[in-house]
Amino acid sequence: MDDLEKLNRIVAGCQNGENEAFAQLIDIYSTRCYGYFYRLTGNTGISDDLLSRLFVRLFEKIGSFKGGSFEKWLFTIASNIFNDYLRHEYRQRRLLEAHAEQLAMESPPRRSDSETADRLQRQIGKLDEDTAELIMLRFYGKLSFKELSELREEPIGTTLSKVHRGLRKLRELMGGQDA
Amino acid sequence: MPDINEDLDSLLAGFLGAEEARRAAADIRSGDRLLSELAAPRPGAGLLADINGKVAGALVARRRRVRHRIGRAVAAAAAVIVVGSVLLFFSGDAPDQIARPPLPPDRPLAPRWWDDSAVETLAAEVDDVLDSMISISVDDAHIEDQIPDFDLAELEELEMIAMNDDFWKG
Numbered sequence: 001m002d003d004l005e006k007l008n009r010i011v012a013g014c015q016n017g018e019n020e021a022f023a024q025l026i027d028i029y030s031t032r033c034y035g036y037f038y039r040l041t042g043n044t045g046i047s048d049d050l051l052s053r054l055f056v057r058l059f060e061k062i063g064s065f066k067g068g069s070f071e072k073w074l075f076t077i078a079s080n081i082f083n084d085y086l087r088h089e090y091r092q093r094r095l096l097e098a099h100a101e102q103l104a105m106e107s108p109p110r111r112s113d114s115e116t117a118d119r120l121q122r123q124i125g126k127l128d129e130d131t132a133e134l135i136m137l138r139f140y141g142k143l144s145f146k147e148l149s150e151l152r153e154e155p156i157g158t159t160l161s162k163v164h165r166g167l168r169k170l171r172e173l174m175g176g177q178d179a
Numbered sequence: 180m181p182d183i184n185e186d187l188d189s190l191l192a193g194f195l196g197a198e199e200a201r202r203a204a205a206d207i208r209s210g211d212r213l214l215s216e217l218a219a220p221r222p223g224a225g226l227l228a229d230i231n232g233k234v235a236g237a238l239v240a241r242r243r244r245v246r247h248r249i250g251r252a253v254a255a256a257a258a259v260i261v262v263g264s265v266l267l268f269f270s271g272d273a274p275d276q277i278a279r280p281p282l283p284p285d286r287p288l289a290p291r292w293w294d295d296s297a298v299e300t301l302a303a304e305v306d307d308v309l310d311s312m313i314s315i316s317v318d319d320a321h322i323e324d325q326i327p328d329f330d331l332a333e334l335e336e337l338e339m340i341a342m343n344d345d346f347w348k349g
């Protein structure tokens with residue numbers, strides 16, 4: 001049984017309300033979805049919360065999945081959850097303008113693999129939000145440029161250009177490090 | 180590196196000159212390598228257990244809601260059948276009765292086996308069915324109130340109560 005067929009069976013199991021199928025889906029996608037949230041927020045606590053919200057929403061909406069690319073569908077939900085979080089965060093920041101500088105200082109991650117990884121996280125924070133999210137959707141969601149452009153409702157050339165410039169800038173910010 | 184099924188070089192060649200496309204592809208692959216080798220942290224085992232618990236709790240709640248809906252539909256159907264039967268039985272305008280020849284004057288209207296206590300029994304049954312419907316809908320509303328909070332302990336307790344009820348009913 002190939003991976004796609006296996007995934008289709010798992011998704012069908014979820015739609016039939018099988019607990020084991022949900023557990024498998026969580027097992028398959030939790031690391032990638034967590035990486036997506038972590039790279040965009042730089043905070044493990046927030047990533048924990050967003051990952052929980054994602055799978056609860058997945059449970060609620062799995063019946064509406066009508067086929068096609070499951071990963072595009074899943075990461076569209078993840079993107080919506082992240083953007084809800086950003087809107088909430090933006091409102092909070094406006095309410096606490098007096099402490100804006102302090103809040104900005106509170107963004108470094110509480111847990112990461114190494115100092116270099118911390119540095120990568122800081123450099124990702126220097127990209128504009130839209131570009132950073134496109135790069136993470138492509139990397140963790142494994143979405144093609146065509147899928148990304150459909151998701152963003154923009155020409156594929158625009159998406160290509162944003163991701164290319166973003167990744168080039170990221171590499172430059174990391175001092176030309178090619179890992 | 181993300182395992183994406185697309186031909187990056189051909190895609191870029193559609194927008195850029197050959198040399199520019201080659202450089203852009205190299206930039207993108209290099210950025211992908213950077214992200215691959217400096218991996219993000221993984222979710223903790225506790226977090227995954229918590230998410231699995233929330234989903235399992237929500238599944239129990241969903242199954243219960245479905246059972247309640249079926250129970251309510253069955254109760255409603257039973258009530259309609261009982262009430263319909265009573266109405267038909269006492270209706271003088273039922274089509275099959277109109278078609279029949281008139282009864283001889285010395286013959287009673289009700290069948291021989293019929294007595295007035297049967298009416299009381301039917302009325303009591305209708306009341307029972309209505310009471311069941313009310314209690315099911317009250318219980319259902321209570322369960323639905325709990326779902327958004329995913330209060331697992333409470334859902335499990337409700338499940339236990341339901342299992343005990345089923346056990347004593349046989």
